[in-house]
Amino acid sequence: MTAVWQCQEVTSSPTGAVRQGSLRELNLAVVLRRIAAADRPPSRAELAADTGLTRATVSAVVDDLLGGRLVAEADYAPRTGAGRPARGLVLADHGPAGLGLEVNVDYLAACVVDLAGTVRHHVVHRADLRPVSPADALTRLAALAADARAAAVREGLTLAGAALAVPGLVSDGGLVRLAPNLGWRDVDVPALLAGHRLTEPVDGVPALVVENEANLAALGELHAGPPGTASFLHLTGEIGIGAGIVLDGALYRGTRGWSGEIGHIPVHPEGRPCRCGGRGCLERYAGQEAVLAAAGLAGADLPADTAAARLAELAEAGDPATRAALADAGTALGVTVAGVVNLLDLDTVVLGGGYAPLARWLRPPMLAEITGRVLTAAWSPVTVRPAALGARSAAVGGAASVVRRIVDRPAGWLTRAG
């Protein structure tokens, strides 16, 4: 007769109290999500049938959304037969938008994504940022952001929030604890960007989110990739190796936001020493440095994306050293991914970042290891495919996550808009 739980703060579904107004607030989100997820502009009647709400309620909710300029009416082409024609509903292309930013080793990027998920503005500024101080780098980034904001305003968009992708570990509050390849340590990004107003304040959407690059790239893939893939592992191969883990349609960030350090999963426990202090980490076998060295390009010191392009070129030309290097990297990746799939029961692995252009050569050895080692591979195969957005998807993923938050919680935007 032992008590099994006494004072557990288990938040298995972290639903807070439901107030009077929460009802409308929640239904706004339900309806808006359906509109966002539909493959053609749905009518009010269809929304009512889908959600289980009455047509009266849906009409009222849609009126709110129309008034707040989050959705617009569109023609509803496919006429089925008799009856009054439906008015299709689409996400507005002139309402709130998200600002996506990225600081990486050899480029800065800024982009604007609207509610419908369309990339309306995208600039990449190439520059070696390793010798630049964090403050200067962020000042340059703020200039890009200002341009992006001007572009958004020109198109009638309001920037509702920003997400900044950084190749490193980020604490709550946007503190970059460590970004080894950038040479950053304990950089307080929000403080350094405080002088520049990047976006308009909107209730429920944080003004600036700083997040690991691999995580945001995975979110980009979630939004851009084929529908139906709610859980997957997204690998970003740059100088380090990052993994973005998407489970049931949501990014898994870990207890402190430091998930995804797949580059330091041991592949050969007694193998090559790693700068992390461990031995035999994946990074030492499938990281860019290791692949370049094996391909005979050590010390070339190419920018990250150029390196991947060069490797693809050589592999395409049939260079045996490059082919062998990629095969070995693919095997190491496959061994690690097989373990991850055994643990997490995923059915999709996406090759992003620098791996995207090399997918053709990495995929076969990866699949060989996976099918040989994954317990359930016999029942249902694991898909390995290149990222839909390719490299540099982190900024777009970040911008998409901003507008996604508005779709998930439109009440904040509506109260703001009056």
Add this chain to the structure above:
Amino acid sequence: MTAVWQCQEVTSSPTGAVRQGSLRELNLAVVLRRIAAADRPPSRAELAADTGLTRATVSAVVDDLLGGRLVAEADYAPRTGAGRPARGLVLADHGPAGLGLEVNVDYLAACVVDLAGTVRHHVVHRADLRPVSPADALTRLAALAADARAAAVREGLTLAGAALAVPGLVSDGGLVRLAPNLGWRDVDVPALLAGHRLTEPVDGVPALVVENEANLAALGELHAGPPGTASFLHLTGEIGIGAGIVLDGALYRGTRGWSGEIGHIPVHPEGRPCRCGGRGCLERYAGQEAVLAAAGLAGADLPADTAAARLAELAEAGDPATRAALADAGTALGVTVAGVVNLLDLDTVVLGGGYAPLARWLRPPMLAEITGRVLTAAWSPVTVRPAALGARSAAVGGAASVVRRIVDRPAGWLTRAG
């Protein structure tokens, strides 16, 4: 200008439509959860302050819960000062309860857990089930379940649902695809148990859930363990090695419910061949068979829990072979867990099942590998501790998950009770 999402069925927060009655339904759950989570019987006024609801609403909600016999009034001892004394609210000890069942290699188990999380009945029936057919094993289990049900009725409890723990892969619908150590393959458990009515049907609580043993053991740990641990990895060392993954207070089951096969994560990719077809799986280095062989006890063919007890005994006595075997197993576990922690950013690892009694000897080598290999170990250490429930926690965890579902969704029980 590419569209970033078109027809994505992203269910980042899977909230369905909110109907009129959902409001009360949700608030019933909110209030009941607070009562369950409180460390002393809360008053209506405290609940109102905690949840943000008005006292009037809380009173109405509590009336419903009292009427449905889900909570009861208790004396509220700590008088603070002036004012009308509060009436404390506790979970009822005579309402619904969960039935937990387990079929394992060398025992059957059944237990009853009430709403408050107290284990009210628990029987373990030892028997070697490997030579027994699935149908016969389940018939024997049904007899145990009938006893448990009678015991529940005697104590005024109503069994609202059952969970069955099985050492194998389970598909949706309760089909056991493969339980290697039991010798089961494609066993349709619900069909075989259809003849026996195990529980009373309650809206919103499935009559029988079949689930992997390691997953339910992890749920047991979630409920019994120290509060504040919402995410952890729970290792179950039996003949195979299973892992239950709890993220943010919820069991992570994987896309098909087959998560947690940590035993087949590669430790030495070119190492010992494994019966899964791969090479160098963790199971071959830290599984019971491997440890017994290394300790010089190969072929002893002991029941799983006896084997662990015997190893603990020998280690306690200072037997060098056993000590060395456990150190090696701990190292292999540490290497694997380090990888998992790097990937998932967990801060707690629980040693359950057969590992629980061996934790004293497994922990040091595990910690050595973890601190040496986990990137963020320097910032925040990883805790490795034995399971609070010890071995055989799967049945209790299953029963607890049943009552947990009632706490999370009390409306189903209330409509049933009239």
Add this chain to the structure above:
DNA sequence: GTCATTTAATTCAACCACTGAACAAATTGC
């Protein structure tokens, strides 16, 4: 060309559950 048919969307009274304030209940302390 007219009218029945069909489907979409709106209107409106009813109702449910929460809100806020006033009120009753039960205890402490002066």
Add this chain to the structure above:
DNA sequence: GCAATTTGTTCAGTGGTTGAATTAAATGAC
């Protein structure tokens, strides 16, 4: 014994959903 204090209930008011009736806008048969 009475003011102070805190708990819990009562009750009119309100926001938002419900369901049926109504209006709107098309198709198709005669």
